[in-house]
Amino acid sequence: MPARIAPAQLPFPPAIHEILEKIMPPGVPPLSLFTTMARDERLFGKFFAASLLDRGHLTLRQRELIIDRTTALCGSEYEWGVHMAFFGARVDFSAEQIEALVHGTPQDECWSAEDSAILQMCDVLHRDCSVDEDSWQVLRAHFAEEAILEMLMLAGLYRTVSYLTNALQLPLESYAMRFPVRMATRRPR
Known part of the structure; x- marks a missing residue:
């Protein structure tokens, strides 16, 4: 199409x-x-x-966690696949983490406490368009205020990118990864 x-x-x-x-x-x-x-x-x-793909307050891995989780939650296989192709190996995502970015939860065993805090933020932002107090305190335990501001902006930007790629029905890039098939049930932390 x-x-x-x-x-x-x-x-x-x-x-x-x-x-x-x-x-x-x-x-x-x-x-x-x-x-x-x-x-x-x-x-x-x-x-x-509006690009936030420069050196800012986040590591490359932190940035990619936000982009990949946000685009997965929005169903943007196009953008998720491009970022996984270009950055997934560079940030050392395991096969389990790649699958969990699309089908898992922030509490899955494959995530560190910091990764989990980032993913929790993405999930509540996607669901509520805000961050509840518990999730905010978890973020504050791991990140400076400037980093949190950047995280919020990045998640919002990639929700917009997802709107574009989904509404335009862009065909997947030839080298992009596809969303993984849901694997066996994993145990939450």
Whole structure:
């Protein structure tokens, strides 16, 4: 099934081309999400101005936990699969953790206390669009306030990205991972 809105075609305007050259690994074509946004230079610029994929208050693993859990909760196999393909091995996600990001809970045995706090935040944000007091205190036990602000922004940004990828019905990138099939029942911590 084709995407609902066709991506922009080459050549891209110079400003868009420059950004795509910076963010894509050598030899990897721009993501369909990016080329679709490239249809409008203003929207493309606004989309990338909101990016939080730089060095901030979070480690790469913490960032990827938020992105992967949020996109999984939103059913965005497109974005989840791209991030798993590019970053899953770099942050040492085990096969059990990859499966748990999609089908598990923050209390699964495969997660550290810090990982669990991040995933709990993602789950309550997704469910309630807020963070309850118990979850907030768990976050505060592990993270500085600036890191928590970044976590909230990152989860919100990737909920927006999930809206885009799902509503546009973007076809999966050829190298992207697929959502794992639910494996055997796991024991919670």
